[in-house]
Amino acid sequence: MPIYEYQCDSCGVHFERRQSFSDNSTPSCPNGHAAVHRIYSVPGVVFKGSGWYVNDSRKSGAKSNSD
Numbered sequence: 607m608p609i610y611e612y613q614c615d616s617c618g619v620h621f622e623r624r625q626s627f628s629d630n631s632t633p634s635c636p637n638g639h640a641a642v643h644r645i646y647s648v649p650g651v652v653f654k655g656s657g658w659y660v661n662d663s664r665k666s667g668a669k670s671n672s673d
């Protein structure tokens with residue numbers, strides 16, 4: 607059974623619902639709001655903002671051995 611992700615239009619909370627394919631009912635927000643919309647998760651989506659890139663360039667060779 608797929609898990610759908612929803613977002614509340616009123617308070618903006620994200621929540622998930624496990625629904626069968628035949629169940630097209632829209633759940634309500636856990637906070638009690640009715641204005642929710644389904645978020646379609648797209649494979650390979652790049653989340654904007656936080657750290658979704660490889661940052662493995664450790665500072666090597668930056669030693670200063672002044673002896």
Ligand SMILES: [Zn+2]
Pocket residue numbers: 614615616617618619635636637638639
């Ligand atoms: Zn809400």
